[in-house]
Amino acid sequence: MGSNKGINKLSDKALKNLIGKEGDNDKFYADGNGLNIKVTKKGVMTWYFNFRLGGRESTPIKLKLGNYPELSLKTAREKREQCRSWLAEGKDPRHQLYATRQETLKPVTVKDALEYWIKEYAQEKRENVEKHISQLDKHIYPFIGHIPLVECETHYWIECFDRIRKTSPVAAGYIFQMCKQALKFCRVRRYAISNALDDLTINDVGKKQEKRDRVHTNEELGQIFRYSENKKLPEYYRNLLKLLIIFGCRTQELRLSQWGEWDLKNWVWTVPREHSKSDNKIIRPIPNELRLLIQKLYDRNLESGYLLGELKKSATVSQWGRSLWKRLDHKEPWTLHDFRRSLATKLNDLAIAPHVVEQLLGHTMPGVMSIYNRSQYLPEKLVALNIWYEHLQVLSGEFENVVLMKVLSNN
Secondary structure (H helix, E strand, O other): OOOOOOOOOOOHHHHHHHOOOOOOOOEEEEEEOOEEEEEOOOOOEEEEEEEOOOOOOOOOEEEEEEEEOOOOHHHHHHHHHHHHHHHHOOOOHHHHHHHHHHHHHOOOEHHHHHHHHHHHHHHHHOOOHHHHHHHHHHHOHHHHOOOEHHHOOHHHHHHHHHHHHOOOHHHHHHHHHHHHHHHHHHHHOOOOOOOOOOOOOHHHHOOOOOOOOOOOOHHHHHHHHHHOOOOOOOHHHHHHHHHHHHHOOOHHHHHOOEHHHEEOOOOEEEEOHHHOOOOOOEEEEOOHHHHHHHHHHHHHHHHHOEOOOOOOOHHHHHHHHHOHHHHOOOOOOOOOOHHHHHHHHHHHHOOOOHHHHHHHHOOOOOOOHHHHOOOOOHHHHHHHHHHHHHHHHHHHOOOOOOOOOOOOOOO
8 A cells, every 4th residue: 555664554645545435344554653544344444553551461452543534644643653652651542642632622721721820829829819810801811811821822922911011011020920930830730731931031021120128207107107097097998007007017917817816815916827928827916005906896896707897809908008108198109018118127226136027027037047946036026016106106296295316326
């Protein structure tokens, strides 16, 4: 039928002559290296790959590849080589071929892959997961969400990032990093494979977010502390603002906080590790002056289960916080997260030991201290928070007869 060599014996011309030809018996024609074509009495032609999973003593297996001419000679040979590769890797071609067919019939799309990352990782690990979902809905899914991930080449991704970069290069870089992490997550867990973003960096598609160094002035802190007492503010945000500025905690730590975290007997707040960015629980004492407010919140919100009486979305709270500096007529923008930097800076100015400040912020202790030093420094942290609370009261003008003195240094 073709070449007399041990492989690739068949030819297209000979195969086409057999299409539809009826005979007395079924016949098999070998192409070599396990590839055969069966021609039935009625002229139906079917490709098979013959192999054994063990040695010569093991039972021979026939794997149907497809019918000719729908499956061409060239494609059948490619499938044969793929099957031989699987065998060399110790894999059963039957299982591998089935998985490949399933992927072809219902491939994992870009949207499938990103939603897998959202569900299996970001929902639990990312504070601003709602923001991620919103950005993907707006910038990625409408353009490439429907494309099978394996077919979504780098240039399709770049078109998306370029579209974002025109108006917001920082957002383009942020979304790129998110997508790159998501594809790696899918690849590591063998959910879907794509290396389309591997060679790209933030500078290729957008811009890195500049490191923030915003620290509130004493005047701003005093004004914000007074504003947290404003009865015109919704109660949720009034309490959120006050607790953020006092504890210097992350927004999600308060937003997700439930009453099981609050020990009103020993006056300690324990942030569980699942709410902590550092993946460690954070233990903070409750300053003396704050305990009355916490007790009131407990009496009012216990039934809801949440410290602040309800669970608001991260994006909703962030949006409210982003516009706060304008409402207070401050000259430079700031976010709710900047309270952490302000607390750290001011407490150091107030001569609080750096390791106590780091513990209050929930940072992991450096080096061997994180392994051997398990102390929570609760007495020192309580002193620090009591000093900080009193300092905020002075800044806000609660003590009219107290004048704030600047701490002078040799610098």
